[in-house]
Amino acid sequence: xxxxxxxxxxxxxxxxxxxxxxxxxxxxxxxxxxxxxxxxxxxxxxxxxxxxxxxxxxxxxxxxxxxxxxxxxxxxxxxxxxxxxxxxxxxxxxxxxxxxxxxxxxxxxxxxxxxxxxxxxxxxxxxxxxxxxxxxxxxxxxxxxxxxxxxxxxxxxxxxxxxxxxxxxxxxxxxxxxxxxxxxxxxxxxxxxxxxxxxxxxxxxxxxxxxxxxxxxxxxxxxxxxxxxxxxxxxxxxxxxxxxxxxxxxxxxxx
Amino acid sequence: xxxxxxxxxxxxxxxxxxxxxxxxxxxxxxxxxxxxxxxxxxxxxxxxxxxxxxxxxxxxxxxxxxxxxxxxxxxxxxx
Numbered sequence: 001x002x003x004x005x006x007x008x009x010x011x012x013x014x015x016x017x018x019x020x021x022x023x024x025x026x027x028x029x030x031x032x033x034x035x036x037x038x039x040x041x042x043x044x045x046x047x048x049x050x051x052x053x054x055x056x057x058x059x060x061x062x063x064x065x066x067x068x069x070x071x072x073x074x075x076x077x078x079x080x081x082x083x084x085x086x087x088x089x090x091x092x093x094x095x096x097x098x099x100x101x102x103x104x105x106x107x108x109x110x111x112x113x114x115x116x117x118x119x120x121x122x123x124x125x126x127x128x129x130x131x132x133x134x135x136x137x138x139x140x141x142x143x144x145x146x147x148x149x150x151x152x153x154x155x156x157x158x159x160x161x162x163x164x165x166x167x168x169x170x171x172x173x174x175x176x177x178x179x180x181x182x183x184x185x186x187x188x189x190x191x192x193x194x195x196x197x198x199x200x201x202x203x204x205x206x207x208x209x210x211x212x213x214x215x216x217x218x219x220x221x222x223x224x225x226x227x228x229x230x231x232x233x234x235x236x237x238x239x240x241x242x243x244x245x246x247x248x249x250x251x252x253x254x255x
Numbered sequence: 256x257x258x259x260x261x262x263x264x265x266x267x268x269x270x271x272x273x274x275x276x277x278x279x280x281x282x283x284x285x286x287x288x289x290x291x292x293x294x295x296x297x298x299x300x301x302x303x304x305x306x307x308x309x310x311x312x313x314x315x316x317x318x319x320x321x322x323x324x325x326x327x328x329x330x331x332x333x334x
Contacts, residue, residue, distance in 0.1 A: 128334040130332050185333055224264050224328050231264065231276070238309070
């Protein structure tokens with residue numbers, strides 16, 4: 001038994017992944033937008049699962065107030081003050097040295113999003129603001145790249161899997177990002193560490209489903225969670241008729 | 256007219272006896288807006304919310320119709 005086979009054998013044994021699925025994971029190229037609380041666990045799980053290429057984007061540096069939930073960093077990273085992208089890459093390589101990691105220390109904007117999406121199969125969202133999410137949302141629709149949205153605050157979280165041409169998108173939730181300006185943030189109302197890990201785990205599971213091509217099993221709508229109240233719901237969403245995602249869905253396949 | 260109001264996550268705390276994900280039947284005059292239903296339910300006007308009427312994104316000033324299902328949950332956008 002090769003080391004590589006042994007390393008991923010527990011996924012290989014799974015009916016939903018198997019050896020073929022492991023090969024899909026190995027050849028996958030994934031962009032993680034933001035490496036804070038969600039992005040920490042998302043990156044760790046994807047790297048440990050053997051995703052071949054991870055591009056991680058964040059412009060911040062780890063702070064002591066991050067450490068209770070941003071499990072990719074340690075006290076030394078805070079003391080050194082290196083960017084999250086740099087610390088994330090170094091720490092992930094201690095867990096999975098066979099994964100190619102492109103760590104990018106920038107703020108995502110409309111000028112750089114195309115370059116960040118270049119060669120990527122899936123985008124996993126771990127941003128902390130809706131304005132930047134809309135930049136990513138619009139770009140993935142244009143390029144037809146699946147996008148796993150996730151958000152957390154207090155004890156709540158939500159996850160939505162966006163597959164261009166098949167599902168609604170973020171604009172079907174918020175027609176305009178200005179509608180959600182001033183939303184509650186961890187820095188003002190707090191966030192429970194465990195809900196961040198829960199939501200990140202669901203996002204990674206959705207990523208695996210997309211990589212396996214099992215679109216029947218993805219979340220259809222938006223999952224809304226309150227971990228303190230033990231509440232998990234999936235709220236159905238219909239694409240807004242005038243939305244770009246609806247227009248893409250109405251195009252003939254292959255067009 | 257009759258409206259089904261469905262609250263998720265932290266929102267049931269504003270409506271005593273309500274349970275997340277379980278519809279509450281609301282009686283309202285014709286042409287009542289989403290905002291009026293939310294105000295009457297005691298949900299603060301300044302809360303950032305996701306509003307869906309029959310699964311479609313809605314605004315507070317949208318008028319409701321008989322048997323509409325209004326689903327509401329907080330904007331959860333931290334990362």
